[in-house]
Amino acid sequence: MAAEIPGPTMRGPILPGTDLGLDGPRPDDPAGSTTPARRHLTRRRLYLRRFLRNRGAVVGLVVLGLLVLFALFGSLFTPFDYTDVDFTALTAPPSPEHLFGTNGTGNDTFAQAVHGLQRSLIIAVTVSLLTTTIAAVVGAAAAYLGGRVEKLTLGFIHFLLVVPSFLILALVSQKAGGDWRVLIVVLTVFGWMLSARVVWSLSTSLREREFVQAARFMGVRPFQVVLRHLVPNIGSLLIVSFTLGVVATVMAETGLSFVGFGVQLPDVSLGTMLSDGANTIYSAPWLFYFPAGLLTLLTVSMALIGDGLRDALDPTSRSGGRVSARRAARDLESGGMA
């Protein structure tokens, strides 16, 4: 029953593929049964352990952590507030006084970057979290409940998809005077449908699986079946959709700000800074490159974290298995010293 024998050779009477993705010692084989007795590991612990094994993911997490710290406490490193105007330094390049330089009106770019990152982070993460959650629950519930609920939900999703959302976004956020909280609501309301549609189509195949049926026959409540069995099993999709959602929200917010419908002055976000900086990319490049660098760090770290999470959550993930095998070998070697 070698797990790694490639597909076509394993044609047999016994459900081909049931043993693929085996990534741990078998409890029954003689080698595996020597594992010392362990206490019950919770699922979260197990996921954490697997996540920490992925070097890229840890780097991503550290970078994200630094960015968050920067957004929270960066203002301590400069005497200026993001609204302060320094008339002695208009469009000044970076200097000890203005670490990231200043813009045309004399605002300190460092202070603005700190504030803008904070804004963008809050908007992007909140919106992405909300849309992914809504998409997961609505999509999976529609698939599991079926019947009329499914039809109505799909109809609603399709209706929202054909509505020109950018226009509505622009109008609503304009009316609200560029308040970032309204922006979150509007971006969420028009952002969840596409992933909900994808979640729904994945869940329709998942709901036919025997373990979903088993849960139903065990008397598990429908909502719990959705949360415990459907949503976790599309976890990798949700995580990818969350990380991409962060990037997409930053883009949407930037786009809105660029046309002047997003975050409005005096409030600042990475988006408004980018659109400002783009105008002076040759004369004052620091106005563009500092926010752009922060944005890149943010998206890359999100992508690395997303990758690591996917591998940690997916019990059949190949890379997880490889890492754990290498790690097991290392543990074995160092076992003598411990």
Next chain:
Amino acid sequence: MTGSLTNPDVAGPAPDTGAPVLSVRDLRVSFPSEAGRVDAVRGVDFDLYPGRTLGIVGESGSGKSVTSMAVMGLLPDYAAVSGSVTLGGRELLGLDDEAMSGVRGRDMAMIFQDPLSSLTPIFTVGGQIVEALQVHQDVAQDAAWKRAVELLDLVGIPRAAARARSFPHEFSGGMRQRVVIAMAIANDPRVIVADEPTTALDVTVQAQVLDVLRLARAETGAALIMITHDLGVVAGTADDVMVMYAGRPVETAPVDELFARPRMPYTIGLLGAVPRVDARQRTPLVPIVGNPPLLINQPPGCPFDPRCPVSLPECGEHEPALLTVAADRPDTPFTGGDPAAPHRAACIRAPEIRDGLIDGGPVYPTPELPVSPAAAIPRERRAAVLELSGLSKTFPLLKGSLFKRRVGSVHAVTEVDLDIREGETVGLVGESGCGKTTTLLEIMNLRPPERGTITVAGVDVATLRGRGEERELRRRLQMVFQDPMGALDPRLTVFDILAEPLRALGGSDGVVIGARVSELMELVGLDPEHTDRFPTAFSGGQRQRIGIARALATSPSLVVLDEPVSALDVSIQAGVINLLDELKAKLGLSYLFVAHDLSVVRHIADRVAVMYLGRIVEIGAVDEVFDDPRHPYTQALLSAIPVPDPAVERSRRRVILSGDLPSPTDDATGCRFVSRCPLHQTLDETQRARCTDEVPALTGSGGSDQHGSDQLNACHFR
């Protein structure tokens, strides 16, 4: 092809004592993998003589399929193949793909397991046979087409000339496999390799296809390699048998010799692990403990050593060679086949094993089978845990793309009456599409059925009010699924899987749940320490045990088992069946056992109900029904099951049913079995009219309840 016919000559043409048509010497195949090199085949030797059938038996992962793929040259490039394969004196290993293509299909043909994926869906079957012919022979289109029709006719496709223009999806599974066989014999090959040719088919269809295969071999005079996990199929078709384990043949012998006097403990174990459809008394099956080795970094010594009940310290030192063993009794003449194929076994204790016994005792210790205390009480006095009466279920047949309208109904289940008493196992059997799964889902849904009533543990499900009452009833009724992998959520650890029914049905006390989970793991023979692992870390048999443990979590009185062992290997299956038997006696459970494998049902069930097209056609105590089947369908079904005993296989009379299961779309008047019934053909005009006009009721023998037996059948004339 309707009616009874005896088994065609199994031995086939007399063996040509001349040169073997195919010889394999020291064939070795290994694959690279993440975990290390997988040695899938480790030294296979055999000679195949023209007109003979070699059966290769083994469990999944034993290397039997890889052997056949290596012989056919179908392995991927990264597989390392060494040794020698000669076809009529020509070495095949090392030939490039182009040269192999000249051999494949002309000199050697292959029949795959899945007839759906071995035919191209976008070409007609006739066209595909024509292509097979024209690739290797210079024949004109007309002549090739004529030959294709002849071949289709030969393999028993009715109205072959017209059907040749049909596409594969217009054929049923059995018919498709016939087409594949027709393609395989199109170029008069010298060797036919059949890899599990009937595993995906129903029993009655399997019997048809095996007959066609025998016919095809007789027609072409080719040698046949029959790869299967089913010992019954081997007993009925093979002349010589090779048993494989961990990539090596461990025993080879002529078929009679092997089944009568196995010498290798693994073979003995396999034979003991198979339930037999013709075995009257209930002896426990003998499981082989443990799992097959992984074939990566094999330790020295016999690979079967860790699982062998009679292993000695020497067994772990080096791997035993495949040696000829002497006849059991030297004084009696050697009768087990021809000397060209001697009995060989790879076991250092083979000389000590005689008649399946070692030192005068059985090789495998026979497990004790506990007897259910409920069995002592007569059936009528026990309370019913499940009663179905007049249960019916139809599915609408819709047409139209935008506005669906109902154009008819599929009568999946029609007026099913069934009751299960305390401590009883009722087997529900039938071919795929007979409505057994629908019946089961109707029960599990706990919703008022379309027609009829469902009563679980004395509660009519139509009277259930609210979720609370439903949950209370769910506690009494649990289910075990067919696919041990699919039924366990891969995202949950075993602990969470087992705790789920406990939490769902009230009870959230962590300590109580933890204790119960450990208790359940022990109950099904698993280590409670392993509850923090994911299901992927367990083997198939262990996963099924987890599934059983989950079903038992709420202490139900009725467990519904949907083909619980059909996805498992024979040696593992025996252990699970014994576990089910044991649990039933220990916990006083009742089972509704749904299966298509009648041997398993005979072994485990007390009563059996045979379904055909949504109706129960025969029901009764398991021994009565199996020993004296009354309904023509039951008779055909039972006679189609291969028995792992070549002597029995040869002498059995088979009722081969023609055709396939029709679709139960229109509620035809009269008996639904009429279209395939062998008895119907022998009746006179007025009796036939009764068959087609009047729905037969489930009654005792001769149409009335005359004797006290509760064996009922739905046939007017039985």
